[in-house]
Amino acid sequence: MAAPTRERPELRLERHYPVSPEKVWRAWTDPQALVEWFGPGEPGSVTHAETDVRMGGYFRVEFHTPDGEQHSVSGYYLDVTPHRRLQFSWAWRSTPERESLVTIDFVKTPTGTRMNFVHTQFFDQAARDGHEGGWTQTFEKLAQHLHPS
Numbered sequence: 001m002a003a004p005t006r007e008r009p010e011l012r013l014e015r016h017y018p019v020s021p022e023k024v025w026r027a028w029t030d031p032q033a034l035v036e037w038f039g040p041g042e043p044g045s046v047t048h049a050e051t052d053v054r055m056g057g058y059f060r061v062e063f064h065t066p067d068g069e070q071h072s073v074s075g076y077y078l079d080v081t082p083h084r085r086l087q088f089s090w091a092w093r094s095t096p097e098r099e100s101l102v103t104i105d106f107v108k109t110p111t112g113t114r115m116n117f118v119h120t121q122f123f124d125q126a127a128r129d130g131h132e133g134g135w136t137q138t139f140e141k142l143a144q145h146l147h148p149s
Helices: 021-029 031-037 125-146
Strands: 011-017 046-051 058-064 070-081 085-092 100-109 112-120
Touching: 011 125, 021 031, 021 085, 021 100, 021 112, 021 125, 031 046, 031 125, 070 100, 112 125
Parallel strands: none
Antiparallel strands: 011 112, 046 058, 058 070, 070 085, 085 100, 100 112
């Protein structure tokens, strides 16, 4: 009898932005745009961003958190459907063996874009919960980037 497969935690978030899918896509794929909004904490925390947005292409983002910690995350693009879907692996430089998976669907709505964000294959519940806090703050910054008041 095979050993049971361990269920790995996942995170699902949905956001709506009052702009076109093309603008939300650009925010995720243009390194200059990523510098303006990515990461939890204050705007301007990204110190480096690079993207090669194609199947098998690589990305890396480095940023610091409000407490001064430096972070670096990178991965490879697994699904690139312009303005509709972006899927990539996700690994922190500090724990490369804990690779997870991010899938983002950009859905056009009558009032803008619904972003369906799914982050799966977390190492454990603590990693999932930590990412929920980080992504929540990050998506607030994305909203400000896309639709400044």
